[in-house]
Amino acid sequence: LHGRIDEERYQAVLHKLEYQAGHAIVWRDAVCNWFHRESGIADDKNRVGNHPDRIEAESMSLDGYQITEITPWEDASGGKAVTCPNTKCAATARFEGQAGWYNLSIQYFDQHHGASRFEALLNHQSIGSWVADDSLPSDKPNSHTSTRHTFEGVPLRPGDEIQIIGIPDGAERATLDYIEWKPAGKY
Numbered sequence: 001l002h003g004r005i006d007e008e009r010y011q012a013v014l015h016k017l018e019y020q021a022g023h024a025i026v027w028r029d030a031v032c033n034w035f036h037r038e039s040g041i042a043d044d045k046n047r048v049g050n051h052p053d054r055i056e057a058e059s060m061s062l063d064g065y066q067i068t069e070i071t072p073w074e075d076a077s078g079g080k081a082v083t084c085p086n087t088k089c090a091a092t093a094r095f096e097g098q099a100g101w102y103n104l105s106i107q108y109f110d111q112h113h114g115a116s117r118f119e120a121l122l123n124h125q126s127i128g129s130w131v132a133d134d135s136l137p138s139d140k141p142n143s144h145t146s147t148r149h150t151f152e153g154v155p156l157r158p159g160d161e162i163q164i165i166g167i168p169d170g171a172e173r174a175t176l177d178y179i180e181w182k183p184a185g186k187y
Contacts, residue, residue, distance in 0.1 A: 001013075018150070019134070019147055022105070022107070022146075022147055022148035022150075023146070023147070025148075026075075026107075026143055026146045027143065029049075029074075029077060030074040030075060030143055031074075032047070032048045032049075033048060033049055033074050034074045036048040036049070037074075051077070051178075051180070053097070053180055053181050053182060054077065054178050054179070054180040055093045055178060055179050055180075056077060056078045056080070056177075056178045057080075057081055057082040057091050057164075057176040057177055057178055057179070058078065058080045058081070058082055059093070060082075060091040060092055060093040060179075061091070061092040061093065062082060062089070062090075062091055062092075063089060063090040063091075063092070064084055064085070064086045064088065064089030064090065065082035065083065065084055065089040065090070065091055065166070065176070066082060066083055066084075066085060067080055067081075067082055068080060068081050068082065068083045068141070068175070070141055070142065071142070072142075074143075075141075075142040075143040075146065076141070076146070076177050077107065077177050077178045078178075081109065081141055081175050081176060081177045082175065082176050083141070083173040083174070083175045084116075084166045084167075084168045084173050084174040084175075085168075085173065086168075087167065087168070088165065088166070088167050089165070089166050089167075089168075089174060090163055090164065090165050090166070091163070091164045091166075091176055092161060092162070092163040092164075093161075093162050093163075093179065094159060094160065094161055094162075095156045095157070095158065095159070095160040095161075095162055095181070096158055096159075097156065097158065097181065098158070099155075099156065099157040099158065100155075100156065100183060100184075101153050101154065101155055101156075101183070101184040102153075102154050102155075102156050102181040102182060102183060102184055103150050103151070103152045103153070103154070103181065103182050103183075103184055103185075104120065104127070104150065104151045104154045104156070104162070104179065104180075104181050105148045105149070105150040105151075105179065105180045105181070105182075106118065106120060106148060106149050106150075106164055106176065106178075106179050107146060107147075107148045107176070107177040107178045107179070107180065108132060108146075108147065108148070108149070108166075108174075108175060108176050108177060109132075109141035109142070109145045109146055109147070109175040109176075109177065110132040110133070110134045110136050110145050110147045110172075111132075111136065111138060111139050111140065111141065111145050111171070111172045111175075112135060112136055112137065112138065112139055112145075113139045113170055113171045113172055114132075114168065114169040114170035114171055114172025114173075115131050115132060115133040115169045115170075115172065116131070116132045116166060116167060116168050116169050116172045116173070116174035116175075117129065117130075117131050117132070117166075117167040117169070117174070118130055118131075118132065118149065118164060118165065118166055118167070118174065119164070119165045120149075120151060120162070120163070120164055120165075121161075121162070121163040121164075121165070122154065122156075122160060122161070122162060122163075123160055123161050124161070124163075127151050127154060128151055130149050132147075132172065132174070134147065139171065141175045146177060152184060153184045154181075154184075156181060162179060164176060164179065
């Protein structure tokens, strides 16, 4: 529809569709993790919780961020996230995958009582920034506020440093869940 309807309407609908695409991943993970834990049924194919293209925020090198338990546990990848109690925090990780072009996604929580700001850097160069200012229905980091921002076509090589800077606003603490990469053009 791009170019066939007005740009404002196109961008508004695109934003909602991108949110829903990311939210489908949140719910898939939550349902799989919950049923696996509650049922006790063996995961013979090792699919549940196996995300080789993901780095949990709590596993990253943290500057100012603090690890936080998320309730219920299945609402965050790994049951935890990181929150920023300061005016600015950073989470840094090294990319250890194969060199190539990737879509880099940052999973974070966008509560309705603030507009935290984020910036993604690759080897100290800004990839881009965004504001967590959506109108989601909760004031807590949970599955209702879990959302993602994706940068498409990011060139990554082994050893590259990926850093996410979070600047909280009000009671919203620039909470991060994980970063994830998929080959460009694939979701």
